[in-house]
Amino acid sequence: MAVVDVLNSKGEKVSQIDLSENVFNVPVKKSVLHEVVVMQLASKRAGTASVKHRSDVKGSGKKLFRQKGTGRARRGNIKSPLLRGGGVVFGPDPRSYAYKVPKKVRKLALKMALSAKLIENELCVLDKFELEQIKTKEFNKVINVLDKRNVLLVTDAKDEKIERSSRNIPDVKVLRSEGLNVYDILKYKNIILLESAVKQIEGRLAG
Known part of the structure; x- marks a missing residue:
């Protein structure tokens, strides 16, 4: 198993965690990642462009003038x-x-994306992230202490204080573990996982 340091909100090492080999140590294939990302982007397309065809236009059906x-x-x-x-x-x-691409492919791509971040030392595990109140300044203070830029923070459950405190910070996104996806993992340079979210991710992808 891959062993990763667990940090606190002050950037200090407090413990270590063993990451599952089946989730965080999977050979990366760019073709699989590309296939899933293209699927996600295609699904986000609005597809709402519309025009009026001849039968939709309001008007008389009378012939304007004689044929000859x-x-x-x-x-x-x-x-x-x-x-x-x-x-x-x-x-x-x-x-x-x-x-849609097959569920197995989507799950495999998610493992590959997480593995890629771990290999590139762009994955960090945090013991907990607690804010006393909704305050952008306090959220940003923790991110600066960890010395991370362009961050995806993955939480284990809904936390309104964290989610609302991060909204006005550019290049930072807070995502719950059940919404973790390949596109967001690859879009952001650094991934911060709460220790409690790691177990949820492993439980979701281990099977």
Whole structure:
């Protein structure tokens, strides 16, 4: 097992923790990480672009003028795509870009992302993170003591004080362990795991 130091909010070593080999020591394959990240980004696409087609445009269905004898081009009704205010021929309609990769692949990619952070010494374990009140200054003070920038902090449960205190700090995100995902792990340079969250992550991914 990989042994990692557990720090307190003052940056001091207080103990050590054994990280599961099955979760934090998995060979990294960029192709698997890429596949899952692309899936996540595709699922986030809005796909709400929409236009009015000929049948959606409000207007009379009457033929504008007779077919022959006027010397003008042949016209149908006022909703023709050739006229201003008419329907659009090949415009977009609302759609979903989401798709799924197998659950085993998603789980494997999550293990690979965590393993990559551990290999690159960009993973830190914190014994606990407690704030007396919602205060951005106090949250930022702990991050500065740990000397971390571009941070993803993973907690074991909802903590409103931590989540609200971090909102106005750029390049910092607080995420609960159940929402941990490949994209966020790779997006942020440093990952801080609460010691209590490590067990939850291992329990989720060990099987």
